[in-house]
Amino acid sequence: MPKFAFLPAVAALVATPVFAEICPEAPDYSAETNALIDSVKDAPNEYEAQLIAVELWKLWADAPDDRAQELLDEGMERRASFDYSGALDSINALIDYCPDYAEGYNQRAFVNFLRQDYEAALPDLDRTLEMNPMHIAALTGQALTLAALDRNAEAALVLRRALDINPWLAERRMLPALEAEEEEL
Secondary structure (H helix, E strand, O other): OOOOOOOOHHHHHHOOOOOOOOOOOOOOOHHHHHHHHHHHHHHOOOHHHHHHHEEEEEEHHOOOOOOHHHHHHHHHHHHOOOOHHHHHHHHHHHHOOOOOHHHHHHHHHHHHHHHHOHHHHHHHHHHHHHHHOOOOHHHHHHHHHHHHOOOHHHHHHHHHHHHOOOOOOOHHHHHHHHHHHHHHH
């Protein structure tokens, strides 16, 4: 066999297009989200606000396609069974596949929060909020993460933003303690 006889075969492989799966855009639920956020602000009590929050979660957790949904569901199931390593594997695969899907970052932040890796959670919460500034759970998660890092003044600011969206959040009870520490600064 001549010394470079394999080169045409290699060239053919390199020139052959590779069609990677591309994640479609996440569904646009902005109108539904805005309506639910308006509703939660006017909820008569915490129970009614929680029912509205469940509807928001349904929208946030509606992945762009079946593959993304499977990865998200698997990550959330693993997280719920305390398999944080497996949850991160699934969620990282989701983020690799759908880098513009906010809930992937929010879920990875949540897993890292549960693992008490607060520094790893913050950039993912920032990314979630860049993509979806009204993501109440990401705002609340950011406030809790900042509080866990003893960054209470920042946590109070973020929690107030979350409470402006949903005044019924259970975390509202933390605000006086955070504000007391904020005043000490």
